[in-house]
Amino acid sequence: MALFSFTKTHQSSECAGRTGIFQTPHGAIETPVFMPVGTQATVKSLDPAEVHDIGFGIILSNTYHLYLRPGQEIVRQAGGLHSFMNWPGAILTDSGGFQVFSLGALRKVTDEGVVFRSHIDGSKHLMTPEKSIAIQEDLGADVIMAFDECLAYPSDHQAARAAMERTISWATRCHAAHQRPDQALFGIVQGVVYSDLRRECAQRLTELNFPGYAIGGLSVGEPKPMMYDMLEVTVPELPEDKPRYLMGVGSPDCLWEGVARGVDLFDCVFPTRIARNGTALTSQGRVIIRDARYAADFGPLDPECGCPTCTRFSRAYLRHLFKAGEILALRLTSLHNIYFLYKLMERIRTALRQGRFYEEKKAFWASYYNE
Amino acid sequence: MALFSFTKTHQSSECAGRTGIFQTPHGAIETPVFMPVGTQATVKSLDPAEVHDIGFGIILSNTYHLYLRPGQEIVRQAGGLHSFMNWPGAILTDSGGFQVFSLGALRKVTDEGVVFRSHIDGSKHLMTPEKSIAIQEDLGADVIMAFDECLAYPSDHQAARAAMERTISWATRCHAAHQRPDQALFGIVQGVVYSDLRRECAQRLTELNFPGYAIGGLSVGEPKPMMYDMLEVTVPELPEDKPRYLMGVGSPDCLWEGVARGVDLFDCVFPTRIARNGTALTSQGRVIIRDARYAADFGPLDPECGCPTCTRFSRAYLRHLFKAGEILALRLTSLHNIYFLYKLMERIRTALRQGRFYEEKKAFWASYYNE
Numbered sequence: 001m002a003l004f005s006f007t008k009t010h011q012s013s014e015c016a017g018r019t020g021i022f023q024t025p026h027g028a029i030e031t032p033v034f035m036p037v038g039t040q041a042t043v044k045s046l047d048p049a050e051v052h053d054i055g056f057g058i059i060l061s062n063t064y065h066l067y068l069r070p071g072q073e074i075v076r077q078a079g080g081l082h083s084f085m086n087w088p089g090a091i092l093t094d095s096g097g098f099q100v101f102s103l104g105a106l107r108k109v110t111d112e113g114v115v116f117r118s119h120i121d122g123s124k125h126l127m128t129p130e131k132s133i134a135i136q137e138d139l140g141a142d143v144i145m146a147f148d149e150c151l152a153y154p155s156d157h158q159a160a161r162a163a164m165e166r167t168i169s170w171a172t173r174c175h176a177a178h179q180r181p182d183q184a185l186f187g188i189v190q191g192v193v194y195s196d197l198r199r200e201c202a203q204r205l206t207e208l209n210f211p212g213y214a215i216g217g218l219s220v221g222e223p224k225p226m227m228y229d230m231l232e233v234t235v236p237e238l239p240e241d242k243p244r245y246l247m248g249v250g251s252p253d254c255l256w257e258g259v260a261r262g263v264d265l266f267d268c269v270f271p272t273r274i275a276r277n278g279t280a281l282t283s284q285g286r287v288i289i290r291d292a293r294y295a296a297d298f299g300p301l302d303p304e305c306g307c308p309t310c311t312r313f314s315r316a317y318l319r320h321l322f323k324a325g326e327i328l329a330l331r332l333t334s335l336h337n338i339y340f341l342y343k344l345m346e347r348i349r350t351a352l353r354q355g356r357f358y359e360e361k362k363a364f365w366a367s368y369y370n371e
Numbered sequence: 372m373a374l375f376s377f378t379k380t381h382q383s384s385e386c387a388g389r390t391g392i393f394q395t396p397h398g399a400i401e402t403p404v405f406m407p408v409g410t411q412a413t414v415k416s417l418d419p420a421e422v423h424d425i426g427f428g429i430i431l432s433n434t435y436h437l438y439l440r441p442g443q444e445i446v447r448q449a450g451g452l453h454s455f456m457n458w459p460g461a462i463l464t465d466s467g468g469f470q471v472f473s474l475g476a477l478r479k480v481t482d483e484g485v486v487f488r489s490h491i492d493g494s495k496h497l498m499t500p501e502k503s504i505a506i507q508e509d510l511g512a513d514v515i516m517a518f519d520e521c522l523a524y525p526s527d528h529q530a531a532r533a534a535m536e537r538t539i540s541w542a543t544r545c546h547a548a549h550q551r552p553d554q555a556l557f558g559i560v561q562g563v564v565y566s567d568l569r570r571e572c573a574q575r576l577t578e579l580n581f582p583g584y585a586i587g588g589l590s591v592g593e594p595k596p597m598m599y600d601m602l603e604v605t606v607p608e609l610p611e612d613k614p615r616y617l618m619g620v621g622s623p624d625c626l627w628e629g630v631a632r633g634v635d636l637f638d639c640v641f642p643t644r645i646a647r648n649g650t651a652l653t654s655q656g657r658v659i660i661r662d663a664r665y666a667a668d669f670g671p672l673d674p675e676c677g678c679p680t681c682t683r684f685s686r687a688y689l690r691h692l693f694k695a696g697e698i699l700a701l702r703l704t705s706l707h708n709i710y711f712l713y714k715l716m717e718r719i720r721t722a723l724r725q726g727r728f729y730e731e732k733k734a735f736w737a738s739y740y741n742e
Contacts, residue, residue, distance in 0.1 A: 041691065045698040049683075070666065070691040078669055078687060086683045295441065298449055312420075312457045316449060320412065320441040327416040327698055 004142075004184045004211050006031075006243045006264075014357045016235060016262035019349050022058075022243050024142040025182045026082060026090040029057045031243060031264040032348060034250055034341045035092060036272065040065050041075070041085040043338070044272050045330045048087045054307070054339050055346075058090040058142075060267045063135050064099035064127075068118050072138035080140030092267070095132045095145035095174075097188070098216065098248065101152075109149060111166065129173040137180050145214060146174040148188040153221040160192040164201045175208050184211040186245060192217060193226050195233040202237035213238045214245040215263070224254070231261040252281070252344060252368055256361050259348050271337035276330045278322045281340040285368050287315070289333065294319045307339035308332075375513075375555045375582050377402075377614045377635075385728045387606060387633035390720050393429075393614050395513040396553050397453060397461040400428045402614060402635040403719060405621055405712045406463060407643065411436050412446070412456040414709070415643050416701045419458045425678070425710050426717075429461040429513075431638040434506050435470035435498075439489050443509035451511030463638070466503045466516035466545075468559070469587065469619065472523075480520060482537065500544040508551050516585060517545040519559040524592040531563040535572050546579050555582040557616060563588060564597050566604040573608035584609045585616040586634070595625065602632040623652070623715060623739060627732050630719050642708035647701045649693045652711040656739050658686070660704065665690045678710035679703075 003025050010019040020031040036043045036051055039062045043051050051059065061081060066072060078084035081091050100107045100116045107116035113128030132147035147170050149163040167190040178185045187205040191197030205213060215234055218227045231246070238244055243264045249255075250268025258266060271281060280287040282302035287294075289301070300310035301318065309318075309332040321329035344364075351360035365371050374396050381390040391402040407414045407422055410433045414422050422430065437446060449455035452462055471478045471487045478487035484499030503518035518541050520534040538561040549556045558576035562568030576584060586605055589598045602617070609615055614635045620626075621639025629637060642652060651658040653673035658665075660672070671681035672689065680689075680703040692700035715735075722731035736742045 040695040040697055041688070042695075042697050042699045045702075047699065047702065065695075069695055070687070074667055074687060074691070077667055078685065084685075084688055084691075086688075296445055296448055314449065314455075316441070316445060317412070317455055317457075320445070320455075324411040324436075324440055326411055326413050327701060328413045328418065330698060331416075331418065331702070 003182050006212070006241060008241065010353050012352045012357055013355060015260040017259045017352050017357060018262065018264070019352050020243070020264060022264070024058070024090040024184070026088070026142050027057045029090060030349060032255075032259045032345060033058065033265055034255065034345050035060045035265060035267040036338045037061075037267055037269045038085070038087075039269070040069070041081060043334075045276065045327070045334045046272075046338075048085055050308075050335055051338065052088055054335075054342050056089065056338070056342060058092060059087060060092045060094065061139070061141065062096070062099060063093050063132060063139065064096035066093075066139055067096065067135050068120055072135045076138040076140070082140065090143065091141040092143040092265075093136050093139055093141040093145065094247070095136065095147040095188075096127055097132075097145070097148040098150050100127055101150040109166075111169070113147075129170040130177045133174050133177040133185075137178070137183065140180075141183065143184045143186060143212065144178070146171040146185060146187050148190055148216055150190060150217045150220070151192050153192060155192045157194055157197075160194050160197055163192075164190050164197050168201060168204050171205055171208060175210070186210055186212040186214045188214040188216040188247070189234055189238075190217045191230075193222050193230055195229070198230050198234045199237050202234050206237065206239060210242070212243040212245060214247050216247045218246065219249045219254070224257075227254075228257050228261065231258060231263065235262040250341065252341075252364070255341070255344060256348065256364065259352070260357070260361075271341050272334045275333035275337045278329070278333065280333055281337050283367050285370060289315065289318050289329075290322050291319075301333075301336055302340070305336065305340065305343075307336050309336040309339075374553050377583070377612060379612065381724050383723045383728055384726065386631040388630045388723050388728060389633065389635070390723050391614070391635060393635070395429070395461040395555070397459070397513050398428050400461060401720060403626075403630045403716060404429060404636055405626065405716045406431045406636060406638040407709045408432075408638055408640045409456070409458075410640070411440070412452060414705075416647065416698070416705045417643075417709075419456055421679075421706055422709065423459055425706075425713050427460065427709070427713060429463060430458065431463045431465065432510070432512065433467070433470060434464050434503060434510065435467035437464075437510055438467065438506050439491055443506045447509040447511070453511065461514065462512040463514040463636075464507050464510055464512040464516065465618070466507065466518040466559075467498055468503075468516070468519040469521050471498055472521040480537075482540070484518075500541040501548045504545050504548040504556075508549070508554065511551075512554065514555045514557060514583065515549070517542040517556060517558050519561055519587055521561065521588045521591070522563050524563060526563045528565055528568075531565050531568055534563075535561050535568050539572060539575050542576055542579060546581070557581055557583040557585045559585040559587040559618070560605055560609075561588045562601075564593050564601055566600070569601050569605045570608050573605050577608065577610060581613070583614040583616060585618050587618045589617065590620045590625070595628075598625075599628050599632065602629060602634065606633040621712065623712075623735070626712070626715060626719065627735065630723070631728070631732075642712050643705045646704035646708045649700070649704065651704055652708050654738050656741060660686065660689050660700075661693050662690075672704075672707055673711070676707065676711065676714075678707050680707040680710075
């Protein structure tokens with residue numbers, strides 16, 4: 001059997017959404033899927049066993065962060081990222097392109113690569129497509145990303161074209177540099193919010209015949225309808241038989257809208273980040289746990305939830321833990337939030353298969369957004 | 372069957388140490404036992420299920436903290452502390468005496484009780500023996516403590532006697548106020564480091580016929596040999612057939628020395644506190660995880676340990692998590708440290724039963740303290 005394969009198991013007749021099986025060296029993943037983010041080789045506050053027990057088969061980690069700390073050499077010596085962090089499932093590493101882009105004034109882009117200063121100690125580094133691939137080979141994730149140039153929104157068309165050209169040139173260099181057969185290298189479509197650039201980038205990357213394609217540079221400040229438009233022009237240019245990954249996107253509305261437009265993979269830090277700030281995702285929308293109204297509320301965060309938090313602890317207890325600054329608050333809420341997204345994706349997959357996608361989407365909206 | 376009983380199962384012929392079964396409404400506890408501390412209704416960073424899975428059957432929580440936040444009324448409405456924090460085992464609550472003593476300039480002691488200011492918001496409160504009992508009845512722990520006056524070390528004999536008299540007077544008031552039959556109220560022996568006061572306090576409290584006795588006001592700054600002396604004069608004055616609890620003590624050396632002098636229960640925040648600072652207790656002594664020497668050390672924290680941390684994660688990974696400021700570091704090290712103390716107490720109980728207490732103590736010292 002091939003180390004990687006993507007098999008479409010169902011095509012919705014209602015929308016561009018489909019279900020599939022993405023086979024990796026560390027297991028088969030049902031798509032569409034949401035991937036929790038373990039930036040620094042840990043999904044913040046959670047034990048990898050807890051994440052796996054929910055049902056997650058793939059998580060994301062970050063090349064930029066692991067390169068700076070602990071360094072890819074340590075991870076390589078540990079036997080790779082799976083072994084280092086004791087994660088039994090598949091891993092996807094981002095290339096570092098988005099992170100160095102996020103450094104703003106701390107980085108300078110040339111055709112060769114990006115010179116940047118570490119956010120940790122200010123030390124100077126050069127990241128190139130070849131170096132990103134070498135680091136990702138040391139980290140040993142199942143799915144790795146081409147090093148790209150991600151622009152801010154808004155950017156003018158000329159700058160967007162230049163970044164797209166560089167992204168394609170770098171993707172070509174990444175493709176040439178990459179050697180490990182047990183890793184799938186995905187190209188990343190850029191082009192800011194210009195339809196012509198998105199189409200052209202998708203077409204030209206497709207010529208390189210990547211085993212999967214990411215759509216990057218979205219959810220960086222542009223209005224959501226604009227992001228959806230970009231998906232609508234990009235996805236049709238990508239091969240039908242390869243997984244499509246919308247980077248850095250994971251709010252419930254975007255998951256529904258992304259799936260409807262043919263996206264297979266998603267990731268986002270938001271469920272764990274807002275959890276640590278005391279916000280829970282529930283079937284009735286967001287719950288701000290510190291709110292005084294929950295002081296004596298002995299029901300679960302979400303009455304419809306079967307997660308290890310909701311089946312064992314009350315809103316009153318969670319509120320107490322947050323008010324008291326207790327770490328367990330962050331754990332229990334993070335666990336709940338990623339469980340919520342796991343179950344949401346399960347519901348979306350079932351809805352696609354049963355031809356009830358829009359019906360379920362509407363029901364979710366009514367309950368979650370109270371619309 | 373009585374709700375509470377203490378059955379001595381073995382008396383060491385080598386020392387005053389003994390093994391026993393302390394029966395509570397929430398299970399039977401093998402003694403000598405170390406109790407992890409869940410100050411604010413959570414053993415810091417840990418899920419109660421993790422603590423219970425190690426084997427712990429009793430934990431401690433704090434009346435002072437829970438009175439201030441979330442308030443005993445919330446806990447009572449939740450069905451008591453067991454239900455509030457979803458802890459299936461037994462719970463012991465401290466009376467608040469030690470905590471208000473620790474407030475220093477923020478408290479004023481009279482015969483009526485202690486007026487203190489909250490460390491959270493500066494609000495003014497009066498704690499009396501009767502109020503401490505009422506709060507502890509609302510919290511609903513299995514074992515509760517009399518409200519005592521704990522002095523600092525050093526204190527002169529006159530002040531120590533006055534505090535002892537007040538402690539006995541307050542213990543009498545607590546005894547009179549306490550009503551719940553499903554709670555065992557323990558008296559607390561005070562007397563700073565004066566043998567005559569310790570003996571007298573133990574004798575006079577014994578007349579009140581408490582179901583168990585605590586020894587308080589130790590490990591507050593006095594040299595350890597002085598603490599051991601106080602145990603040697605106090606324990607013989609306490610009833611043979613009642614559990615003896617040495618408050619706030621839990622370092623490995625003190626556990627061995629305390630058991631040797633007839634102590635049955637211990638508690639201390641230190642294993643979880645030092646864990647959060649990056650220090651692990653191991654069979655070879657303390658390991659400072661952030662140390663650079665562990666950067667590429669892919670072995671477990673403790674090669675002799677079977678805990679969920681040591682069986683799954685390396686020193687290199689834990690060091691990375693600490694350096695990166697990740698919460699999982701605190702969890703995994705806390706879990707390891709309380710597991711270490713659980714196994715140490717198991718070893719001590721076995722050594723007592725097998726008549727090899729001093730042999731095992733010597734072996735532990737050789738390995739842990741490298742002596």
